[in-house]
Amino acid sequence: xxxxxxxxxxxxxxxxxxxxxxxxxxxxxxxxxxxxxxxxxxxxxxxxxxxxxxxxxxxxxxxxxxxxxxxxxxxxxxxxxxxxxxxxxxxxxxxxxxxxxxxxxxxxxxxxx
Amino acid sequence: xxxxxxxxxxxxxxxxxxxxxxxxxxxxxxxxxxxxxxxxxxxxxxxxxxxxxxxxxxxxxxxxxxxxxxxxxxxxxxxxxxxxxxxxxxxxxxxxxxxxxxxxxxxxxxxxxxxxxxxxxxxxxxxxxxxxxxxxxxxxxxxxxxxxxxxxxxxxxxxxxxxxxxxxxxxx
Numbered sequence: 001x002x003x004x005x006x007x008x009x010x011x012x013x014x015x016x017x018x019x020x021x022x023x024x025x026x027x028x029x030x031x032x033x034x035x036x037x038x039x040x041x042x043x044x045x046x047x048x049x050x051x052x053x054x055x056x057x058x059x060x061x062x063x064x065x066x067x068x069x070x071x072x073x074x075x076x077x078x079x080x081x082x083x084x085x086x087x088x089x090x091x092x093x094x095x096x097x098x099x100x101x102x103x104x105x106x107x108x109x110x111x112x113x
Numbered sequence: 114x115x116x117x118x119x120x121x122x123x124x125x126x127x128x129x130x131x132x133x134x135x136x137x138x139x140x141x142x143x144x145x146x147x148x149x150x151x152x153x154x155x156x157x158x159x160x161x162x163x164x165x166x167x168x169x170x171x172x173x174x175x176x177x178x179x180x181x182x183x184x185x186x187x188x189x190x191x192x193x194x195x196x197x198x199x200x201x202x203x204x205x206x207x208x209x210x211x212x213x214x215x216x217x218x219x220x221x222x223x224x225x226x227x228x229x230x231x232x233x234x235x236x237x238x239x240x241x242x243x244x245x246x247x248x249x250x251x252x253x254x255x256x257x258x259x260x261x262x263x264x265x266x267x268x269x270x271x272x273x274x275x276x277x278x279x280x281x282x283x284x285x
Contacts, residue, residue, distance in 0.1 A: 056187035074141040
């Protein structure tokens with residue numbers, strides 16, 4: 001089962017920040033493959049969503065970039081800045097709290113009583 | 114393993130530009146992504162152009178330049194202080210038009226020379242009717258007939274409010 005793009009869209013920034021927090025530096029294709037691998041193909045990040053997000057994160061100075069030339073190609077590696085590390089922790093905490101709330105709201109957890 | 118040549122790179126870059134990708138960084142990211150896909154999925158001697166044409170549609174929903182538009186939108190959104198839907202934008206204009214009349218009404222309530230509050234309200238409504246009727250009707254017409262008379266703010270557009278520019282319409 002794959003999840004709808006609308007569901008993933010709101011969480012993409014958190015996913016990318018968390019992956020970059022766990023891995024020193026990554027490039028776009030690597031991020032898409034890592035997500036596929038970790039979620040056993042259930043979440044597939046599209047290129048159309050990933051690259052705009054990476055550009056926005058760079059403009060917000062949450063990630064820093066390094067470029068590597070492979071012949072005429074340029075590979076851009078992204079890594080978290082100091083501000084990005086803080087935001088990554090905040091986003092992950094926010095997401096965890098949100099998931100707990102949703103679980104309560106949708107009655108997905110057994111009641112304690 | 115498939116080897117990407119300079120002519121493949123030229124072909125990809127040329128196609129990306131033709132399809133509306135103009136940001137250099139984005140071009141480079143997409144170029145590298147496509148090259149890796151080809152290297153991992155093709156063998157020497159395979160038809161690169163056919164592979165490219167069958168795989169590029171998975172990058173977008175309708176057109177490739179959606180990626181560039183989304184990038185520009187996210188970059189612009191950082192600078193704005195409000196993101197409004199079309200309905201919210203028209204409601205804001207409505208409030209801006211009618212707001213001064215309401216303020217004037219409140220200010221004149223119980224003021225000197227007023228016989229009573231009802232007089233003040235009636236006079237304010239008369240003033241409001243004269244001064245804001247035409248702009249309000251224009252606003253209503255624009256809101257109800259977006260496709261013919263309001264090509265600047267089509268249905269589904271998003272409106273960014275910032276400083277430079279003050280108002281920016283992002284088309285759907």
